Amino acid sequence: MALLEAIGVTVRFGGITAVDDAFLSAEPGSITGLIGPNGAGKTTLFNVITGLQPPTKGRIRFKNHDVTRAPVDRRAKMGMGRTFQRLEAFGSLTVRENVQVARDVHAGARSWFGGRKDKRVGELIEIVGLDRYVNQRADSVPTGVARLLEVARALAIEPELLLLDEPSSGLDEAETESFGTLLQNLAREGCAILMVEHDMDLVMGVCELIHVLEFGKVIATGTPAQIRSNRAVQAAYLGFSDDSTTMQVPDDIAAAATAMLAAPNPTETTLSIPAVDGEG
């Protein structure tokens, strides 16, 4: 039985179907990737899982409970932690205070009036490697640091499921690598990690299972090797599919997509493909 299951989730915004009958799962102790072009609905699916966005259709099961209608904070209390693609760090608090707030919430209202020092705060900051920034305001640190801060903050509530929305953007190559190691350590301790990521090296390197989303649909699920050789996935990254919806893809993007899906390219750490949909 999977820790998390999304069952037939559909989200419509007016005319747009952002997520279309998507199925997905995450297991304890393993890192699951969720990839797909821009606008594929990855973030929206995260919002549905964590409760920020009610689905039009479908269900979310977590730890064998149907949590589809549970409020955001209840799911967090059950053990879901997440980070945000658009940063949601508490800008007017310091890095340390950001993590401290999460610990306070985790410990519950009774602890708020005690004033005991929580040494886990320092540990978490060390784990993500932000010792240098502890006393800086969160709105004054670089993006990459703020992302790692969000990871530390999510870990502060001791989640069983950790949802990461593009955690590595803003990190340099070395940082990304140690971040990958951190994720593997967390997984080894039993945490289930579900990660949206555009950095294919990272995804292919650490994930056991990968779901590919395109236009809201899960078009493939498999191991990194299976995904790399999947024709539908290649097509998705090239921006067209076998059926009638043919689209113009600029050559450079097509080339980039091919390069990315091919053998890991050490110089190319992040790559995002602009959404190619009918909007323009």
Place this chain on the structure above:
Amino acid sequence: MDVFVSYTIYGLFFGAAYAIAASGLVLTYTTTRVFNLAHGATSMVAAFVFWQLHVDKGMPTWAAILLVLFVFAPLYGIVLERLVMRRVSDAPVGVMLVMTLGLFLFLIGIAQQIWPSNTSKYRYVTQFFGTKSFPVFGVQMYYHYLITIIAAAACAAGLYVMLNRTRIGTAMRAAVDNRELLQLFGANSNRVSILSWIIGSQMAAVAGILLVAKTGLDYYQLTFLVINAFAAAMLGRLRSLPFTYLGSILLGLAIGYSQYVHGSELLENGLQFALPTLMLFLILIFVPEVRLRVGQVKGVLAANVPSARRALTTGVVFFFLALFVTELLNPTNTLRFGEALVFGITMLSLVLLTGYGGYVSLSQLTFVGVGAAVVCKFNTSSPVAILVAVLITAGVGAAVALPVLRLTGLYLALATMAFGQLMDYLVFNASFMFGFGGKINAKRVSLFGYDFSDTTSYVALELAVFVLLGLGLLTIRRGAVGRLLIALRDSPAACATLGLNQRWFRVAVFSVSAGVAGLAGALMAGLQGYAAPGDYKEFQSLPLLLAAAVAGITTVSGAFAGGLLLMLLPVLAATSTALSGLEFLVLGGGAILLARDPNGLVNLFYRGMRAVVPRMPVPGWVTQRAASAPKPAEVDGEEDEDLDEIPEAQVAGHGVA
């Protein structure tokens, strides 16, 4: 039957006028994201200008109307957009509310200054075509009413054509959905914004001119039109113009039919005024939960929090210094200082709520009034009365916050305003509260056998309370609750995903804040020896909030300075008729200028001191350096819409990321 028809016509007249005002409010809110609390004040000023041109200067009606609508209103709209609205469109809700509230009072101040009320001249505007009327279903209908209804229909048609048939109208509708998108496609968002404010001001002016014959030419009646307009617009959730029209007509009819109610004078008069507020509360209760939004403004310049030791020493020094000064004051000034301290304590409640939490209460003085009334009811010198007053006020605060706790800042603020008005009309004026004649006596508290009958000693007691509360507040700010308040202000969504149940947290904070205000009220009643409803009018909460904001709403020292400011300004204004608008001009103008820096004058003062004497030990309330980068930029990902206050996300475009 005749009665029914004439009440209906009367109601339709009001409904039509409200519809014009409300659609202006909705138009500007949807296109620019600024909720203009001063919308009614615009109507008020326009009505005064109309009076000046038409009645005072004797211009023909049509010429005066044309001048007001096509010269005054557009100019006003442009100036407004340039000087005020452009600066708030991306600000947090609290800042936006304080700023437009500043405008609200500033306009009243201007009106008081240009058209002072204490001249022998009585100003009035009669309705168009006087009492000329024509028969409808057996009753006579004034031409004025017909004109108003036609004007409302014309405005609706005009808006429809502009929004659906013109290029700029399309751009305006795009701005509703997605402001970034608008910029992306090269539409000039400044032009859209200016045009919105011009049209919004024109509609406010039309409503003002049509209503002034009924409300009278007065600074307040038309200014509070914003409540009616807001109540009507809420039916369309501040988004839909057709529903705004429907809401207006329903509200107008309700006011018309309320004339059926006969009973006590309180009920007859009170009901008419309370109806919009009641309607507002009803709708607010049924508005679905606001979804948590991500990608908002966060990170506010915050004052440093002094360490416990430093706060304690500063508090003790302050206490004795202030006590020493009090000893030197004459009896009148001692009493005034006592009042300033009560205001200061009330402002401490705002430091918690607004300064730390970012929520705005527009009825803090109403809570003060509740506290005062409770203490008077007990009429005993036992401190238990004060305790009960605090508890009851805290309970009332929780009851106000409960219905709106699913919603966000804007709605909470407007609900408090509605609550204050209801209390004004239905409770504070009722005989069971302050009795007929509206004044009940209170005894001063006595502690450990000491009765504080000497005013100086009572002021010392107030000082002690102020210092203790201030220290308590700073302790809260340094602890877990303070961090949570700030975190919640910066990102409600992140707090929720950490597992915080913010509904109850919010109610608790609001309730504590109300309780502190209740304590201030209890002290006020003791100071004055009585309580009268006139001292706790909803309207007076507005200068209170602004004085706190101008002095510095994030700090304890700001609360003290704000109390002094609020006490001193009316005293100054009373010295000469040439200063009649002084209080509101200073507070309103100050709020407009300073709203973006919530740390206010006190902080500017400290910074100035630091600049002159670099090593000077100011009490620790120096602003932190502004963050070097405004906010970590997004590497990729699509832009979010900024609909933080929109109850629902049924908006096409780009969203939650």
